[in-house]
Structure formats: structure tokens, C-alpha cells
Amino acid sequence: MAALIVVDMQSKQKQHDFIDGSLAVNDAAKTIPRIVQLIEKGNWEVIVVSRDCHPQNHISFADTHNKQPFEAITINDHKQELWPVHCVKNSSGFQLHSAIHDALNQSPNEVIYVDKGCDVDKDAYSAFQASSHDVQSILADHRVQNFYVCGLAADFCVKATAMEGHKVTGLPVAVVEDATAAVDDGSDWRGELQECGVYLARTTEVLL
Structure with missing residues (x-):
């Protein structure tokens, strides 16, 4: 019994989002058809969809x-990365990419949306730090035995979700490496994941 976690596939043109705005991730668009495949063809106990969800004056905004x-x-002895304004709650940049949105709406699997980064003075990369839901409880309630993580960005929110998820649940976790993309192509996010016990998989392997 497996779950799929889709991380931050938010996109509207001319917005500071992760696919086609000023926070666009390299090759992000190439992940979309693979994530749609995972949603449509996977047999999931539950699909958890995380969304970055910020107030206008969020602590992470430059x-x-x-x-x-x-x-x-x-800030308070904590390093805070500063970003352009992005994914402001209820703005067009907060919305999911249309292809992802449509696939989720048509999925026969249960879909649960979780929002993170909602508190003005707290940043959150991991879906397990969502303000709206307890993702660990969602997985436990659905008796999930392992889960896969895809979405954006590999070296930030996807990595954080997979690593924290493995730590707090103790479940086997795999990042679908051809269904994610990194902000920094030179980062060793794969090595960091593997050091923490997170597996790497490809879409074709997941859908066997």
C-alpha cells in the first residue's frame, strides 16, 4: 500500500512560481507529463499534494x-534564504499547473491537499511541516507502507519532504528522480538523499 506525495507543482505565467515564473526551476516543465502519469496510472492509497502558501509579507520574501x-x-540564529514574492495564498501563482490539477481531479484515488509556509514568520520546505494537515497522520490513517515523492524542487522541498518523511515515519521512501528537477543543477541532492536512506526511482519502475 503506497502513497504519492506531489510537491509544489504551482504555475501561472508572470507569477513568481516554480515552473514558469521568476522562481522557475530548470527543466521543471519536463516533469509535468511524468507526474501526470504517476497520478493517472499509479495505484495509490492516497495522493498528498503540497502547496506553498504564503501571506504577502512572508518571512522568506526579500x-x-x-x-x-x-x-x-x-533571523534568531537561523539562516533564512530570501526569495522573490511567490505562491501568495489565493493568487494566480498559488494555483497548481493545469495539467496536474486536471489529473488530480480525475483521479480515482483519494487526494488530500496540504498547505505549508502559511505562517508569516515561519518558512517550511517539507510537506511534513504543513500548517493545514498532519501528513504523518494521513499516511498512518491510510496504512501506507511506503511512499514516493515527486515535484519541485529536488534540492529544496522535495529533498526536505523525503528526508523528513523517512525520519518521522520510518517508512521506505523513494524520490522519483525523472519527475523532479533541481534549482541548482550542480547540487548533490541525490547523494544527500541516499545518505539518509532515501531511495531513487524512475517513473517506469514505479508504474511496473
Whole structure:
């Protein structure tokens, strides 16, 4: 009994989102058909869909601190990466990519949407830090025995979700590496995942 976690596939043109805006991830668009395949063809106990969901003055926004995007500052002894304004709740940039949205709406599997980063003074990369739901409880309630993670971005929210998920649930976890893409192509996100006991898989293997 497996679950699929789809991370932050949010996209509207001219918005600061993860597919085609100022926070666009390299090769993000190439992940869309594979994620649609996973949604449509996988036999899932539950599909958990995470969404970045920020207030206008979120702590991670460079504008909030009168700084430039992609700088880092220290807040209460914690390093905070600063980003352009993105995924503001109920804005067009908050919405899921239309192909992902349609596939989820047509899925026979149960779909649960979870929002993270909703608190103005707290950033959250992992879906397991969602404000709206307890993802660990969702997986336990559905008696999930293992789960797969896909979406954006491989070296931030996907990595954080997989690593924290493995840690808090103790379940086998795999990141679907051809259904994700990284902000930094040179980052060793695969090695970091494997060091933490997270597996790597490909869409064709998952759907066997």
C-alpha cells in the first residue's frame, strides 16, 4: 500500500512560481507529463499534494526585509534564504499547473491537499511541516507502507519532504528522480538523499 506525495507543482505565467515564473526551476516543465502519469496510472492509497502558501509579507520574501532575492540573512540564529514574492495564498501563482490539477481531479484515488509556509514568520520546505494537515497522520490513517515523492524542487522541498518523511515515519521512501528537477543543477541532492536512506526511482519502475 503506497502513497504519492506531489510537491509544489504551482504555475501561472508572470507569477513568481516554480515552473514558469521568476522562481522557475530548470527543466521543471519536463516533469509535468511524468507526474501526470504517476497520478493517472499509479495505484495509490492516497495522493498528498503540497502547496506553498504564503501571506504577502512572508518571512522568506526579500521584499519583506528590503533585501535582494537569493540573499541569505540570519533571523534568531537561523539562516533564512530570501526569495522573490511567490505562491501568495489565493493568487494566480498559488494555483497548481493545469495539467496536474486536471489529473488530480480525475483521479480515482483519494487526494488530500496540504498547505505549508502559511505562517508569516515561519518558512517550511517539507510537506511534513504543513500548517493545514498532519501528513504523518494521513499516511498512518491510510496504512501506507511506503511512499514516493515527486515535484519541485529536488534540492529544496522535495529533498526536505523525503528526508523528513523517512525520519518521522520510518517508512521506505523513494524520490522519483525523472519527475523532479533541481534549482541548482550542480547540487548533490541525490547523494544527500541516499545518505539518509532515501531511495531513487524512475517513473517506469514505479508504474511496473
